[in-house]
Amino acid sequence: MxxxxxxxxxxxxxxxxxxxxxxxxxxxxxxxxxxxxxxxxxxxxxxxxxxxxxxxxxxxxxxxxxxxxxxxxxxxxxxxxxxxxxxxxxxxxxxxxxxxxxxxxxxxxxxxxxxxxxxxxxxxxxxxxxxxxxxxxxxxxxxxxxxxxxxxxxxxxxxxxxxxxxxxxxxxxxxxxxxxxxxxxxxxxxxxxxxxxxxxxxxVEAAAAGVLFTANPVTGTRGETVIDAHRGAGQDVVSGAVNPDHFQIHTASGRLVAGTHHDGIQHDGGAHRPVLDAQQLRELISLGTAAQRLLGAPQDVEWVIDRSGTVWLTQSRPVTTLYPLPVPLPVPLQAGSPAAGFMPGSEDYAETPAGEETRVYLCGSLLQGLTRPITPMGLTALNLMRGDQGPWRQYATPGLRLYVDLTPAFHSKRGRQTLLKAIPLADGRSAALLPALMEDPRFTVRKERHAGNRNQQPKGQRKRSARGVRNFATTAMMLPAMVRAVVRPEAELRRAHAYGKRLQAGVASNAAAATSEQRLEYVEGAMHGTVEELIGATLPAPAAGYLLLAAARRLLRGIVEPRELEAVLRGLPHNVTTEMDLELWRLAASLGRHPDSRAAFLGKSPEDLARDYSAGTLPAPAQNAIRGFLGKYGHRAVGEIDLGMPRWSDHPDHVLGMIANYLRVEDPEQAPDRQFARAAEQAEAAMRRMVGKARAKGRLRSRLVGFCLHRTRQLAGLRELPKFNIVVILGEMHRQLAEVGKDLAGTQRIAAPEDVFFLTFDELRVGLRGADLSGIVGSRRRQYDLELRRRHIPRLLLSDGTDVEAALAPTAEPPSEGVLTGTPASAGTATGRVRVILDPVGAHLEPGEILVAPSTDPGWTPLFLTAGALVMEMGGVISHGAVVAREYGIPAVVGVPDATTRLHTGAAVTVDGAAGTISLSEKLDVLQPSRGEDPGTWGR
Missing domain, CATH: 3.30.1490.20 (ATP-grasp fold, A domain)
Known part of the structure; x- marks a missing residue:
């Protein structure tokens, strides 16, 4: 021994x-x-x-x-x-x-x-x-x-x-x-x-046995202990062979939150005799808490009570499924200032310190169409853009994802009203959780104290007042540009595009850094002042467009249904993402007329095509066309708001795979440019119809409706331009950091150039001075890889770890048999075979197939051009996927719980974008599964 x-x-x-x-x-x-x-x-x-x-x-x-x-x-x-x-x-x-x-x-x-x-x-x-x-x-x-x-x-x-x-x-x-x-x-x-x-x-011969979780494994709540108990051996409980007594207990107070056989910890005198009495429950809770403190994380404990009543612990392992706790990050001193010492992400799986206020966080990553984690450098860049005001002012990054702190809004009557109006547009599933959460006594509205003298106001209130003044000033500065956009839309369009060209020219000229230290200095300062400037230059026009749409909705109240106005947003001009997708389609169409290029794209995988492109061995027409496309759009990426994600110019396999998909379109009516033109025709027809209906209320109202809707179509498509310009800057930052990575990898400070995106600016400076950073990178990569495998990301997360959607699930209505429901996002119906895609890179989508995805961002949109319809687990009516689907004229339903697991590739479904339903279809039963795949089963 x-x-x-x-x-x-x-x-x-x-x-x-x-x-x-x-x-x-x-x-x-x-x-x-x-x-x-x-x-x-x-x-x-x-x-x-x-x-x-x-x-x-x-x-x-x-x-x-x-x-x-x-x-x-x-x-x-x-x-x-x-x-x-x-x-x-x-x-x-x-x-x-x-x-x-x-x-x-x-x-x-x-x-x-x-x-x-x-x-x-x-x-x-x-x-x-x-x-x-x-x-x-x-x-x-x-x-x-x-x-x-x-x-x-x-x-x-x-x-x-x-x-x-x-x-x-x-x-x-x-x-x-x-x-x-x-x-x-x-x-x-x-x-x-x-x-x-x-x-x-x-x-130990068991009189009773079972399992204990020191945190609720379903809801994630750290302050709850969950115990399953049964008479006899513990294997029966672990294997699910018996229906055990179930106790869900508030750890600190011992109060029973829920239980299969109990209204309280004490036996209520009914026919069922509980396996555990109050004293045994308290002892188990105490032992579980001790194991958690000793081992440093919530524990899954197996226990046995012997014939004499002694409790024994036979196993204790970490609860690995819990989502990390949100830890608030400090606010930078000013927008664009370096975030010295900023440590992205949180690996804290322990209990929230007692006495702290419970806070509410909304997953901003999901609202951006991003389900994957964000690299540490990507989080650092977002922190630089955050500043000391705006929706990202207070946030946390548990699980390497962006969570915005909504707590101040919950405690404010006006804030609640804003949330109830805005969140349904961004994510219907999150919005459905808000009313119940607002009933929670922890988030009651607080009375605001008003003092006559500003100096007598609480410090936090003075800060909020100052932010309000700045926000008002920013809005006031935008008003002239919004008026210009309404009066002279063509001139405002030219002004916005001219700014984009100046920005790209400035990025190219300012990027001539010679050393890694200079490159790092450039990257840190790239966002300073730029975000506010580009928003001021490009946001007024689309903002005016959507305000005019709201005005038209008011003028048409009682004349048309509100959802009819969605048709006006189909086939919008001046959308940079739409223009990019259609340009890629035209590129594919031209290559389709070249036999060697067509054969190459239809006969090779995207990875092989990317290798040929890098080697310069694609057929000349393809090589030149792709070089031109990437010269214009190579700064874009899937998950492009993450600075650490490789750009299309670095890894063009996604773009090359989309070209191969487009080459499989044989029906002229399914050609993306024809579908987009048809969507624009439908929008113009809808405008004429609504203007005609408004004429019944008077000639003036009819003219106002026509003016508002016409200007909406001229201006609303520019909504993608601010983000496009930000991604231009991020693309150059990525390129410069990649050069720094080559330098560090060459001196063996890191293993590979891309490791640079798992470090912060301060750490990179230390590395450039000679420190070995491989240990830090290895730890960050392990966390990142773990989060990549995570399938469920909480939409609303409390600071005690509670996944609000999971906690409220028992009160939700059960799903209908054979029908999935979500938020209607784009009207129309489509019947086709499902194609579940979790990552668009290298994805294959047959023309007319129903695209089912967890969420989408601009990197996904080339797939939309050949999709019969879109189904997403995330999102609301203004989420990116929903907006683009409307513009392309394809039916879409978003916010569908577990769509990627309940729908299976090959299953025949009908998507009704107006009703928000996806149902099994009998219309395709005679067809063979897509491309030799087995048909999926429903709700497996």
Whole structure:
């Protein structure tokens, strides 16, 4: 056995195979595995853990034949989705482990350690020794980012040394179970580096057992303890074989929030006798809280109560599914000032400090059509743009995503009114949660104190007043430009485009930095003053357009339905994103007339095409056309508000894949330019119809309606221009930082040039002075990769970790059978086959297919041109995807819960953009699945 202190090294060399349980907390993870390490820590702290020992990973490595390593390398080379090959190789590995002889030294070490358990007064089992539990403890298990719950095997009530050794071998083999291999592949964990230790503990015969979560695993609330309990063995609760008693308890007060069989912690005298009494619940809560504090994160604890009523903890692992807590970031001193020391993101999974006000955060990333995390450098750039006013003034970045603090608005009557009007336009699902959240007593309206003397006002109120004055001044400055846009729209259009040209010329001329230090200085100052300037130059025209649309809506009240006005926004001119998409279509059409180019695009993958383009070996017409397109739009990207995302000029495979998609359009009526022209014709017809209806109320009203709608179509399309110009700057910042990355990679301060986007400006300066930054980058990349795999992102998040949508889900109406509902975003109906796309890069969409996506930004819009309809999990009527869908004249439904999992590629559906529904269609039953794919099933 190992012992702590000065003799531990000697004991380790003599008896490296076995470690006593209460000494495991001093061992490295690679030696004892995650489960044993956590058990050792809580045992050493005095928490009740059944006694025993751990057979270390050294025993596993000595027993497993070398051929398993070869199979592990082959497993690592497979695609994580290739379940058939993964399972076959996993079976070969298990067979090798089961057939290998047990090394004599391992056999002797287990027998000796087990015999010692038998001499400690334990009850003897039928096999001639104490009954024990034999538990797997993998090195890739119970980790902060991957729990591996149930992936390796546990065996209970094992007796006799032979029985223990057999259980040990079966634990080793379970490291190569299908489920464990697939889990590692899905989580990006090396198959070659994983190893397994085995914990052998006294077996506790359970009177009751179950699981305890120190944070609510469904809602994410850190202040709640959730306990499932059942009489008898805990495996029944873990496996779901029984319907346990369920307790959802406010941790600090012990108040029961919800429970299957209880109105309160005390038994209410009904027919059901609860498994746990009040004292046992309090003891379990106390033990769970102690484990959480000791291990530094919310815990998933398995527990047993023996026949005498003693509580034992048999396992404690991190709750890995919780969304990180939002931590407010400090506001910069002034807009554009460097954010010294700014640390993007939050890895804090612990409980919110007691006594702090609960705050409400809205996910701004989702409102921007961005479901993926933002790189640390991308968050740093957003912080530079934030300034000390505006909607981003107070925000947090949990999970490397942007969350805006709405708490001040919740406490204000006027703020609530603004939220109830604005949020439904941006995201219907978030808006549906607001009324219930506003009833929460934590977010009641507060009376504002008014003082006659400004100097007597509270400091925070004076700041809000000052911001209000600045906001009013900004609005006042925009008014002349808005009036000019209404009176002389063509001149305002020319002025906005001229500013864009000056901006691009200025970016090119100011980017002539020679050294990495100069490049870094340029990048930090690039946004200073520019955002306000470009907004002032380009926002008044579209703002005037949408104000005139609102005026037309008022003039047409009682004459037409409000949703009829959406038709006016179809086929809008002067939209830079629409123009880009149509230019790409025209490029594809021209290449389609060139046989060599057409053959290349239809015969190669986007990745191969990108390699040919970089090498200059595409057919000459294609090479030249793409170079011209990227020269104009190469600064754009998927997720382009993230400075760290590669630009199309760096990785053109997305653009090349879109060209290949366009070349598959054979029906002239499905050609994107024809569809866009048809949408514009429909808009003009709708305008004439509404003007005609208004004439019944008077000639003057009819003329005013016509003027407002005509100006709307002239000006509203410019709404994309401010963001387009910002992305121009971000594109140049990205290019300059990439050069800094090459410098640092060349001197081995970072491993690869793109690592620069996982650092902050201050860290880059340190690196340029010679510091090694690879450790920081590695930690940030692990967090980023973890967040890339996260599928569910809370729309509304409280500072105690509560996912508001999940918390309110039990009160929501159940989904209709065979019908999904969301927010109507673009009228019209379309029937077609579903194509679920999670990432547009390299995506393939057949003409007329129904595009189903989590959310979209401008990088997705080339797909819209051939889509039959759009369905999104996120968004509202003014979200980017909804607006562009209306402009292209395709039906769209947004804010559809779990659309990407409840709809499956190949399923035939009908999308009704006016009703906001997606329903199974019988019209396509006679058709074959798209491009050889199996039809999807509904609601699997």
């Amino acid at each position: 190992d012992h702590p202190g000065k003799d531990s090294a000697r004991h380790d060399s003599q008896d490296r195979l076995v470690v006593e349980l209460h000494h495991l907390g001093f061992q490295p993870l690679a030696r004892v595995g995650g489960k044993a390490l956590n058990l050792g820590k809580i045992a050493a702290a005095g928490l009740p853990v059944p006694a025993g020992f751990c057979l270390t990973t050294s025993a596993y490595r000595s027993a497993v034949p070398a051929e398993v390593g070869v199979l592990a390398a082959r497993l690592e080379s497979l695609d994580p989705g290739d379940a058939e090959h993964l399972s076959r190789l996993a079976l070969e590995a298990r067979d090798l482990v089961n057939a290998a002889p047990m090394p004599p030294e391992v056999d002797a070490a287990v027998r000796t350690a087990y015999a010692a358990m038998g001499t400690a007064g334990r009850e003897q089992g039928k096999g001639g020794g104490p009954a024990v539990a034999v538990r797997s403890s993998a090195t890739a298990e119970d980790l902060p980012f991957a729990s591996f719950a149930g992936q390796q095997d546990t065996f209970v009530d094992v007796t006799g040394a032979d029985g223990v050794l057999d259980a040990v071998r079966r634990c080793w083999a379970s490291l190569w179970s299908d489920r464990a291999v697939v889990y590692r592949a899905a989580n990006g964990i090396s198959q070659r580096e994983v190893s397994l230790a085995v914990v052998v503990q006294d077996f």
